[in-house]
Amino acid sequence: METLSPAEKAVVRRVLAEHKGRPGPLLEVLHAIQASLGFVPPSAVPVVAESLNLSRAEVHGVVTFYHFFRRSRPGAHTVSLCQAEACQSMGAEALATHARQRLGIGFHETTANGAFTLEPIYCLGNCACSPAAMIDGRLYGRVTAERFDALIAQESASS
Amino acid sequence: MSVSVYVPTDAGALSLGAQEVASAIAAEAQRRGAPVEIVRNGSRGAYWLEPLVEVLTPGGRYGYGPVTASDVPSLFAANFLAGGAHPLALGLTESIPWLKGQQRLTFERVGIVDPASVADYVKHGGYQGLTRALSLTGADIVQQITASGLRGRGGAAFPTGIKWKTVLEQVTAQKYVTCNADEGDSGTFADRMLMEGDPFTLIEGMTIAGIAVGATQGYIYLRAEYPHAYAALKTAIAAAAQAGYLGADVAGSGKRFELEVRLGAGAYICGEETSMLESLEGRRGEVRVRPPLPAIKGLFGQPTIVNNVVTLASVPWILAHGAQAYAGFGMGKSRGTLPIQLAGNIRRGGLVERAFGLTLKELLYDYGGGSASGRPIRAVQIGGPLGAYVPPAHFDTAVDYEALTGIGALLGHGGIVVFDDSVDMARMARYAMEFCAIESCGKCTPCRIGSTRGVEVIDRILAGIDGERNVRLLEELCETMVQGSLCGLGGMAPFPVQSALKHFREDFRARVS
Numbered sequence: 001m002e003t004l005s006p007a008e009k010a011v012v013r014r015v016l017a018e019h020k021g022r023p024g025p026l027l028e029v030l031h032a033i034q035a036s037l038g039f040v041p042p043s044a045v046p047v048v049a050e051s052l053n054l055s056r057a058e059v060h061g062v063v064t065f066y067h068f069f070r071r072s073r074p075g076a077h078t079v080s081l082c083q084a085e086a087c088q089s090m091g092a093e094a095l096a097t098h099a100r101q102r103l104g105i106g107f108h109e110t111t112a113n114g115a116f117t118l119e120p121i122y123c124l125g126n127c128a129c130s131p132a133a134m135i136d137g138r139l140y141g142r143v144t145a146e147r148f149d150a151l152i153a154q155e156s157a158s159s
Numbered sequence: 160m161s162v163s164v165y166v167p168t169d170a171g172a173l174s175l176g177a178q179e180v181a182s183a184i185a186a187e188a189q190r191r192g193a194p195v196e197i198v199r200n201g202s203r204g205a206y207w208l209e210p211l212v213e214v215l216t217p218g219g220r221y222g223y224g225p226v227t228a229s230d231v232p233s234l235f236a237a238n239f240l241a242g243g244a245h246p247l248a249l250g251l252t253e254s255i256p257w258l259k260g261q262q263r264l265t266f267e268r269v270g271i272v273d274p275a276s277v278a279d280y281v282k283h284g285g286y287q288g289l290t291r292a293l294s295l296t297g298a299d300i301v302q303q304i305t306a307s308g309l310r311g312r313g314g315a316a317f318p319t320g321i322k323w324k325t326v327l328e329q330v331t332a333q334k335y336v337t338c339n340a341d342e343g344d345s346g347t348f349a350d351r352m353l354m355e356g357d358p359f360t361l362i363e364g365m366t367i368a369g370i371a372v373g374a375t376q377g378y379i380y381l382r383a384e385y386p387h388a389y390a391a392l393k394t395a396i397a398a399a400a401q402a403g404y405l406g407a408d409v410a411g412s413g414k415r416f417e418l419e420v421r422l423g424a425g426a427y428i429c430g431e432e433t434s435m436l437e438s439l440e441g442r443r444g445e446v447r448v449r450p451p452l453p454a455i456k457g458l459f460g461q462p463t464i465v466n467n468v469v470t471l472a473s474v475p476w477i478l479a480h481g482a483q484a485y486a487g488f489g490m491g492k493s494r495g496t497l498p499i500q501l502a503g504n505i506r507r508g509g510l511v512e513r514a515f516g517l518t519l520k521e522l523l524y525d526y527g528g529g530s531a532s533g534r535p536i537r538a539v540q541i542g543g544p545l546g547a548y549v550p551p552a553h554f555d556t557a558v559d560y561e562a563l564t565g566i567g568a569l570l571g572h573g574g575i576v577v578f579d580d581s582v583d584m585a586r587m588a589r590y591a592m593e594f595c596a597i598e599s600c601g602k603c604t605p606c607r608i609g610s611t612r613g614v615e616v617i618d619r620i621l622a623g624i625d626g627e628r629n630v631r632l633l634e635e636l637c638e639t640m641v642q643g644s645l646c647g648l649g650g651m652a653p654f655p656v657q658s659a660l661k662h663f664r665e666d667f668r669a670r671v672s
Contacts, residue, residue: 023459026441031383031422058442065443065600066424068383084345085540086576088590089503090531122427122544122594123343124384125351126171127576128206128501128508137386141174 004043011036012044016051026052026062030069039070075110075117077155079103080134083120086127090142095131096120098145102152115156161194162240163215167270169202169355170387171348176227177210183231184212191235201356203270204510205257213252216242222249257526262488263512264496265473266349269356275394277402280359286404288475292367293412300371301327304474306482308494313339313430313467314542314571314647316560322464325454326372329462334374336365336464337439337457338471340381340388341423341430344543346502346574350468352510354381354388357472358395362418364471366409367478368464369416377418378458380435383425392420427544427598431646432465434600445600446646467572469498488514493559503576504530515559523554523577534579538663540587542571544594545651547658548584567658569651584663588656589617595652606649609640613656623669630667634660 004012015032019025029048033040040063049059063069081087081096100106103116110117126132129141135151143151166181167173181197188195202209211224212234221242223234230247237245249255263269273279280286292300305320326334338361342350354361365377381389396418399405407415421439423429429438433447436458457463473495477485486494493515499522501508506528511517523529523536530536538548547568549556556566563570578587592613599606613636620629637653644650660667 024439024441027424027438028421028441031424061443062441066426068423068425084594085544085587085590086346086503086574088587089576089578089582121384121425122598123345123347125342125348126174127346127348127503127574128505128510129171129174129209130503132174134384139170139174139387141171 001043002041004041004047008037008041008044009047012047016048020051026054026059027066030063034069039073042071075114077115077136078117078119079152080119080121080124082122082124082126082130082132082134084123084127086123087131090130092131095133095143095145095148099148102149116152161196163198164195164240165198165200165213165215165220167202167210167356168199168274168387169209169270169352170385171206171352172202172209172211173387175206175209175225179228180210180212180226180231183228184234187231187235193235193240195240198273199275200271201269201274202352203252203258204266204352205255205507206509207507208249208255211249211252212239214239214242218242219251219253222252222255223247224249257507257509261512262496262514264476264485264488265360265469266353266357266498266510266512267476268360269353272357274356274358274391275398277359277398277404280357284479285359285475286363286410288478289363289367289370289404289410291478292370293410293414297327297371297373300367300478303478303482304371307477307485308482308489308492309470309473309477309485310493310560311467312469312473312497312572314344314569316570319466319470322454322466323368323372325452326374326462326464329455331461333376333459334372334462334464335458336368336372336374336377337436337466338365338377338379338468339430339432339435339465340379340385340468341435342385342468342572343382343427343430344546344572344574346540346543346576347500347572348502349498349500349510349573351385351388353468353472354385355391358391359399360472360475361392361468362395362399362405364474365418366405366416367474368466368471370409370412370414372462372464374462374464375415375417377416378439379418379420380423380429380439381420382423382429389420389422396420426600427594428600428646428648431648434646435465436463443600445602446648448645469572490514490516490557490559491561493561497558497570497573499558500574501527501577502574504532504536504579505577506531516557518555518557519549519575520554522558522575527577530577530579532579532581534581536577537580537582538578538584538587540576540578540655541574542569543574544591545569545647545654546571547654548587548662549658550662552662567661569654584659584666585617585621585668588659588667589614589621591652591655592617595648599648603643603645603649605640605643606645606652609636609644609649610652612636613640613653620667621670626667626669630660
């Protein structure tokens with residue numbers, strides 16, 4: 001397990017100081033850590049556990065239960081493709097196949113240059129504008145293969 | 160005098176370029192020296208017209224849509240600031256037939272008001288429900304909700320008044336009001352639209368609930384997939400507190416009600432109420448065994464109201480207009496209105512709020528205009544990934560709780576996902592099991608193991624291995640999951656599978672790959 005860098009340690013300490021007194025704070029703490037670091041480093045688990053008076057198993061159990069929390073550093077951009085029924089009815093599977101080919105990776109993987117992480121997501125609530133995708137928190141609707149390529153090109157140029 | 164131009168900030172509208180449209184209007188207005196004030200409203204719910212730009216004229220709000228940034232110069236050239244003619248002109252927004260025929264009660268302000276402004280909310284009738292509630296006793300407020308016939312809009316359809324009454328009757332120092340905003344069902348976006356387009360209605364509804372049962376703390380459990388709604392709620396809660404509608408002295412009543420938004424983390428199961436409470440407490444979202452009911456022993460072991468966004472957002476209208484007015488809409492035991500969401504392969508998708516009782520046919524063809532692809536509709540899935548697939552033979556069924564139960568379907572949260580005749584129903588059945596396997600919390604065996612076995616059995620059927628025997632096995636497995644699972648995930652995940660087997664059996668045949 002990689003140890004936390006001093007900067008990461010500072011983030012974890014700051015987050016814990018901020019949320020510790022609140023009722024049921026663990027998810028809030030993990031969200032804040034991931035918002036700052038991009039992921040929840042496994043080496044943060046014992047620090048969080050000790051501070052919140054929980055066992056490491058409890059914290060690890062929560063981190064791994066929720067799909068949203070990631071335990072490794074993601075690419076510079078996270079691309080989430082909706083795979084739920086409404087998007088399937090409008091060609092989400094074909095779009096996913098196209099995306100995998102375009103980026104050269106599968107779901108839950110990151111491109112070798114560290115630019116993109118590809119994730120499946122189960123509903124973005126944009127079901128009247130399917131198929132939907134989200135890139136770094138920005139939502140896109142009626143995504144065709146051409147629009148997907150344009151968005152990827154745009155993100156590649158910006159980073 | 161500047162002209163008010165409305166460009167939605169709703170996530171769905173943004174996903175189709177509303178931000179670029181707003182920027183283009185601002186830039187073009189500056190270039191021409193035309194004074195405009197751009198208001199960022201929610202969506203009216205007509206997603207086939209988004210981005211829908213509206214201009215306030217002395218005659219009312221004129222609509223243009225769907226607008227792209229490249230249309231903006233021609234809109235100015237056509238003098239759209241005065242409602243001028245243009246190929247994208249829709250006339251008065253309220254006269255668009257798709258919107259005009261709706262009965263918007265819960266969504267009366269969505270798409271109309273500025274979701275960040277308390278003043279605009281009050282100007283459009285906001286906080287009248289709270290004002291009335293503050294003149295009543297807790298028991299009287301609960302009685303109003305009971306008399307309105309309001310049932311839980313999240314999917315379970317449990318009478319809201321009974322839930323509130325149970326919480327009211329508990330004698331404890333601390334009670335909670337929680338809002339289930341973990342809208343995870345595919346085909347649903349009503350909660351999102353309301354939170355982004357009129358968040359004060361939800362805040363007001365929760366405040367009334369708190370005043371009614373004596374709860375001083377509220378939590379909105381919002382799914383992490385909704386960053387736009389999160390921002391809208393944070394802004395609105397701060398504004399409501401600033402204006403004295405939240406906090407230690409709600410609207411000068413001397414009563415306390417605090418409200419906080421908490422984010423989920425991508426677990427579908429957390430839409431189940433006891434799993435949501437576990438998650439709010441900072442634990443794995445594993446389902447609790449009932450009893451005790453959350454109304455008696457809920458969040459942090461205290462009596463807790465758990466209601467869906469639309470349920471709570473219907474409360475202000477009921478208090479402001481009276482229980483009888485609300486109960487005057489609807490049919491049978493389904494009283495009031497339902498925001499139905501038309502999704503997937505549909506030409507005119509979006510949100511239709513109407514009294515219960517409309518038929519599927521009216522929704523799919525009169526409102527929806529048929530499939531987006533132009534091909535025949537072969538199936539619709541109602542009520543999310545745990546809902547049954549319904550064939551065209553049943554499209555005369557009315558959309559109400561009891562009528563849909565009568566054909567073996569469920570209304571759920573009111574989402575209808577449309578599929579054309581290119582759909583492979585065996586693959587959809589396989590997906591239902593796969594989704595359950597991904598999202599199972601793991602606490603009970605029928606759901607945890609059954610869903611994985613379900614995928615395997617369907618794979619064997621499609622591979623041509625012992626087809627008939629495996630179809631029988633699949634039917635038995637479904638029955639075991641329905642009977643033996645602890646909560647609705649494992650207990651209902653077989654519904655799409657069973658309905659696919661029943662109505663689309665011809666799809667369960669071996670594939671040549």
